[in-house]
Amino acid sequence: MELRIDRVTKNYGSKIACDRLSITFGKGVYGLLGANGAGKTTLMRMMCGILNPTSGTISYDGVDVSCEEYRDVLGYLPQDFGYYPEFTAQDFMMYIAALKGIPKSKAKVKTEELLEMVSLKNEAKKKIKTFSGGMKQRLGIAQAMLNDPKILVLDEPTAGLDPKERVRFRNIISRMGADRIILLSTHIVSDIEHIANTILVMKNGQLIHEGSLEEIIAVIRGKVWECTVPQKISDELTVKYPIINTRNVGDEVFLRLVCDEKPCDDAVNADATLEDLYLYYFSEEENDKS
Amino acid sequence: MEELTKTYDKIYRYCFYKVRNSAAAEDITQETFLKYFAQNPKIKRGEDMAYLYTITKNLCVDYFRKKQTEELHENYPAEEFSEMSDTKIAVRTAMEKLDERHREIILLRYIGGLSVSETAETVGISRFAEYRLEKAALNEMKKYLEGALWYEI
Amino acid sequence: MRFNLKKELREAFTPPEPNGRDGFLAAIPYPKLTYREFVLSQICYIRKRIWFVSLLILLAGVGAVYIVPDSSMVLVWIISALIPLLAVLTAAEISRSDIFGMFEIEAVCRFALPQVIGARMIILGICNFAVIAAATAVLGIFSPLGIAKSALYILTPYVSVNGISLAIFGRVNGQDGVYLSVAAAFAVSLAGVILFGKELYDERMTNVLMMAVCVAGTVLMTVQIKKLLVGKDNYYGIKD
Numbered sequence: 001m002e003l004r005i006d007r008v009t010k011n012y013g014s015k016i017a018c019d020r021l022s023i024t025f026g027k028g029v030y031g032l033l034g035a036n037g038a039g040k041t042t043l044m045r046m047m048c049g050i051l052n053p054t055s056g057t058i059s060y061d062g063v064d065v066s067c068e069e070y071r072d073v074l075g076y077l078p079q080d081f082g083y084y085p086e087f088t089a090q091d092f093m094m095y096i097a098a099l100k101g102i103p104k105s106k107a108k109v110k111t112e113e114l115l116e117m118v119s120l121k122n123e124a125k126k127k128i129k130t131f132s133g134g135m136k137q138r139l140g141i142a143q144a145m146l147n148d149p150k151i152l153v154l155d156e157p158t159a160g161l162d163p164k165e166r167v168r169f170r171n172i173i174s175r176m177g178a179d180r181i182i183l184l185s186t187h188i189v190s191d192i193e194h195i196a197n198t199i200l201v202m203k204n205g206q207l208i209h210e211g212s213l214e215e216i217i218a219v220i221r222g223k224v225w226e227c228t229v230p231q232k233i234s235d236e237l238t239v240k241y242p243i244i245n246t247r248n249v250g251d252e253v254f255l256r257l258v259c260d261e262k263p264c265d266d267a268v269n270a271d272a273t274l275e276d277l278y279l280y281y282f283s284e285e286e287n288d289k290s
Numbered sequence: 291m292e293e294l295t296k297t298y299d300k301i302y303r304y305c306f307y308k309v310r311n312s313a314a315a316e317d318i319t320q321e322t323f324l325k326y327f328a329q330n331p332k333i334k335r336g337e338d339m340a341y342l343y344t345i346t347k348n349l350c351v352d353y354f355r356k357k358q359t360e361e362l363h364e365n366y367p368a369e370e371f372s373e374m375s376d377t378k379i380a381v382r383t384a385m386e387k388l389d390e391r392h393r394e395i396i397l398l399r400y401i402g403g404l405s406v407s408e409t410a411e412t413v414g415i416s417r418f419a420e421y422r423l424e425k426a427a428l429n430e431m432k433k434y435l436e437g438a439l440w441y442e443i
Numbered sequence: 444m445r446f447n448l449k450k451e452l453r454e455a456f457t458p459p460e461p462n463g464r465d466g467f468l469a470a471i472p473y474p475k476l477t478y479r480e481f482v483l484s485q486i487c488y489i490r491k492r493i494w495f496v497s498l499l500i501l502l503a504g505v506g507a508v509y510i511v512p513d514s515s516m517v518l519v520w521i522i523s524a525l526i527p528l529l530a531v532l533t534a535a536e537i538s539r540s541d542i543f544g545m546f547e548i549e550a551v552c553r554f555a556l557p558q559v560i561g562a563r564m565i566i567l568g569i570c571n572f573a574v575i576a577a578a579t580a581v582l583g584i585f586s587p588l589g590i591a592k593s594a595l596y597i598l599t600p601y602v603s604v605n606g607i608s609l610a611i612f613g614r615v616n617g618q619d620g621v622y623l624s625v626a627a628a629f630a631v632s633l634a635g636v637i638l639f640g641k642e643l644y645d646e647r648m649t650n651v652l653m654m655a656v657c658v659a660g661t662v663l664m665t666v667q668i669k670k671l672l673v674g675k676d677n678y679y680g681i682k683d
Contacts, residue, residue, distance in 0.1 A: 048551045068553060072475070076551040082544025086490075098484040099552035099559060101475030103293070143548065294473060298464050306458035316461050323471055381448075381455035400452040432448060 001027055001061065003047075003151055003181050008056030010042050010205075017042040019205040020056070029177035031192030032185040033274075034202035035282040040185040041079055043202070044155050047183070048076045060151060072101070075149030077140045079156050083128045089115060089139055090124040093146065100147040107146070114142040117172065133160035141169070145176075152176070154184040158191045170195050189275045199274070203281055213274060220258055220272045220280060227267035228254045237263055244279045297339070298323070301346055304402040308350045318353060322346045339404055340411035347412075380438045384431040392427035399424060481554050482562040489566055493532050497574045500525045504581040518586050519596070522578050523635055526597055527604040527628040529574065533567050534608030535621060537671065541612055542620060557672045564668065575601060595650070599657040600635055604628045606663030613667060 003025040010018040017039045034040045045051040047058055049065045058065040060073065083092055090111060097107035115121050118138035128136060137160045144152060158166050173182060174195050186192055192199065199216050201209040209216050224244070229237070234246070234253035241263060245256035256270065257263060258280045301322055305315035322345045385393060398409045410420035476484065500522060507518040537560060540546040550556040578597050583590035608624035615623055 045547075049555075050547060050550050068555075071551055071555060072553045074551055076548070078547040080544070081548050084488075084539065084543055084545065095488060096548065096552065098476070098481060099549060099554050101481065101553040103473065103476060103480075104484070106473060140548075147553070294468055295464065298468060299461070302461050302464075303456065303458055307456055312459045312461070315458065316463055319461070320463065320467050323467075327471060327474075377451055378455045381451045385452075385455070396452065400449055401456045428448060435448070 001150060001181065003060045004058070005043075005047070006057045006059075008043075008046060008053045008058060010039075010046060010051065011054045016205050018046070018053070021205075021207055023200065023207065023210070025181045025183065027177070027179060027181060028197040029173060029195055030181070030183045031196030031199045032183060032202060033187070033189065033192065033199060033278060034185070035187060038202040039205040040202055041155055042205075044076075044153050044183070044185060047151075047153055048074060072147065073150040075144035075147060075152045077144045077154045077157055079159070081140055083136075085127075085129060087128050088125050089120055089128060089131075092128060092139060093143055096143045097146050102147060110146055114145055117145075118142045119168070134162055134165050137161055138165065138169075141172075150180050152180060152182045154182070156186055157184050158186060158188060166191065189273075189278050193274050201277070201281065208281070209277075217272050217274060217277060220277055222269060222272070223258050223260055224256065224270045224272045224276050225259055225263055225267040226254070226256050226270045227264055228252050229264060229266070233264060242280050244276050297342070300403045301342060304343070304346060304397060305350060307397055307401055309353055314353065318346065318349045321349055325349075339408040343398065343402065343404070343408075343412040377439060380435055381431075383438070384434045387434055388427055388430060392423060392430065395420065395423050396427050396431070475553060478554070478558065478562075481558070482565055485559075485562040486566055489536060489563070490532075493529075493536060493567065493570065496525065496529050496532055497570055500529065500574050501577055504578055508581065508585050518582060519588070522582060523596060523600060524632060526575075526578070527600045527632045527635075529571065530601045530604035531608050531624050531628040533571055534605050534612060534624060536567060537563050538609060538612035538620070539563075542617060544617075560671050564672075571601075592650075595653055595657060599653050599660065600631050601660075602664050603656055603660030604631045606660045606667060607631070609667035609671070610663060613670060 005021055005023045005025075008018055008021045009016070019039075021043065032040050032043070042051065046053050047065065049058075049071065060070055063070045084095075087095065093111040093115065094104075094107055097111065098104075102110065112121070112124075115124050118141055120135065120138055120142065123131070123135065128139065131139070137157070141154070141157060144154065158169060161169060170191070173184070176182065177195070177197070184192065184196075193213065196213075198211065199209070199213060200207060201216065209219065228249055230252055234255060237243075237255060237257060238246075241257045241259045243255060243257045245254075247254050256276075258276065298319060302315055302319045305318045306312060309315050309318065322342060325345050326342055385396065388396065394413060395409060398404045398412055399406070404412065406420055406424070407417050409424075410417045413420065415423070503521045503525065504518065507521055535542065540549050540556060540559065546556055549559050552559075554562070575597055579590065579594045582588060582593035582597065586593065588596065604624075604627065607627045611624045611627065612620045614620075
């Protein structure tokens with residue numbers, strides 16, 4: 001079971017969305033982390049055969065992404081998806097099952113099983129129109145699993161889920177990751193921190209880190225500092241170092257920042273987290289957006 | 291009922307007739323499916339019945355070779371006889387009286403539930419030959435049953 | 444009692460119930476639908492309005508013939524008014540994935556988007572062909588137009604509206620596309636009516652013009668269909 005992405009590049013005109021990416025996936029859960037526009041969705045769409053790479057190949061055990069056999073073992077949850085307005089949850093599942101080539105009797109059993117898994121069993125006969133965002137998202141997750149996929153690609157699967165649903169989702173994914181390849185993208189670090197065996201960090205179309213949580217965090221271990229300083233010093237530090245977090249404490253300012261050496265006398269070393277790493281890489285972009 | 295379930299039952303019936311043991315028959319049936327799907331990983335079309343039965347037949351032959359049992363066309367287990375109707379006994383006897391070739395065709399066609407063309411393909415003869423042999427076999431059985439049961443057939 | 448040998452044969456050799464069957468079948472990789480079975484499965488997902496309009500055209504034809512005396516004109520009017528409606532609905536049905544944003548999910552299934560759209564085209568194509576053929580026959584027999592002209596009068600609005608609608612759905616997303624193509628259908632109907640009135644003055648011009656529109660419509664329709672069935676990146680129009 002091996003999904004191989006080999007020197008894949010995707011250009012939109014002069015803009016490079018993915019830049020010579022090479023990744024090999026084996027069984028397990030992979031978390032794809034990156035800011036908006038880092039190329040996560042483009043990569044995932046190429047992995048699902050929706051977009052053609054400008055160059056490079058994607059294959060699963062030697063089967064190219066464009067083949068029917070590849071799609072036969074693929075499940076995909078797009079970032080955003082529509083539905084036909086007359087559909088109930090059950091109709092939706094049965095329709096997708098037909099597209100996946102699943103015979104009707106088998107599809108019925110599978111639909112019931114999956115709707116139960118995502119706690120939509122009682123809503124099976126209700127129109128999707130009446131669903132909340134979280135319910136629709138759960139339905140999207142269920143449809144991706146109809147064909148018992150060996151490759152499961154989920155683009156922002158936790159978007160719209162409430163905290164309780166998130167926990168449930170994480171449990172489902174951990175359980176399913178044992179015998180398939182699961183790739184999920186998110187910009188919410190806590191969603192993948194504990195369920196992904198491998199974390200991939202993407203920036204500007206390139207893969208800048210790949211490894212276990214420990215390995216990834218090692219990059220900034222011992223470089224995360226916290227201090228509470230007067231406004232004036234705070235301003236100086238802000239210019240010099242990447243700031244992860246800041247808040248006002250009375251007259252002074254609390255800072256959490258990344259720095260190779262102690263930035264000021266009363267700074268204390270803090271435990272590095274994935275969140276720190278993420279903000280370290282993406283804070284500028286996030287700030288630009290807001 | 292699902293297509294696959296039907297196919298399973300057909301092959302199982304056939305195997306049971308051949309090996310006279312439900313556990314062994316089911317083993318062979320399942321092995322047939324596994325072999326079939328292993329050789330057709332893409333499974334573009336529905337089941338190819340003739341091919342399935344060819345696999346089954348070979349597996350049955352293997353089974354007997356392993357068991358080193360001679361020709362197993364004796365009757366069904368004796369304890370069942372007490373509960374069996376005369377008709378049932380007569381039909382079974384009629385079946386045993388057929389020669390090998392005729393019996394195989396009746397077996398595939400009416401116990402295995404194949405169509406004329408599927409039967410012909412499995413045995414490796416033309417549809418016309420199948421039709422002729424089938425008719426001859428049925429007539430032979432009818433003749434025997436008329437004598438045995440005094441029925442107007 | 445009649446003796447049924449075939450039935451008796453089946454009963455005489457009934458084995459005990461297999462007990463590992465369902466578990467086994469649930470676990471093995473099961474055979475997937477063939478494309479033919481898939482196309483058949485899609486019939487129930489075609490919206491009822493298509494069947495309704497098709498039926499309406501047929502009924503209107505029959506009704507006009509039997510109920511309205513000297514119905515030739517009524518017939519032409521009714522049928523030429525309903526055909527563009529059928530064409531728009533058909534185009535909307537084919538372009539559904541686009542209109543409702545389902546294409547991304549549909550594109551990654553075993554039967555990929557071109558096959559899904561192809562299935563719809565096969566079903567709708569057969570249905571529409573039957574309706575058009577029937578309407579042509581009714582018009583050809585019961586109106587003074589004759590078969591050849593009837594076919595022209597029915598095909599021209601059908602192919603042009605269908606082609607235009609498909610082109611609109613391919614470019615304009617969502618419900619806006621629906622309004623636009625309904626407007627287009629209306630415009631074509633109107634043009635037809637004006638043209639039809641003119642015919643009294645210059646029949647030959649009208650016919651040549653209609654034939655030209657018919658050919659153009661057919662080309663447009665073919666191009667759009669090809670785009671739907673072949674297109675990948677360009678069709679999805681996905682921007683990152």
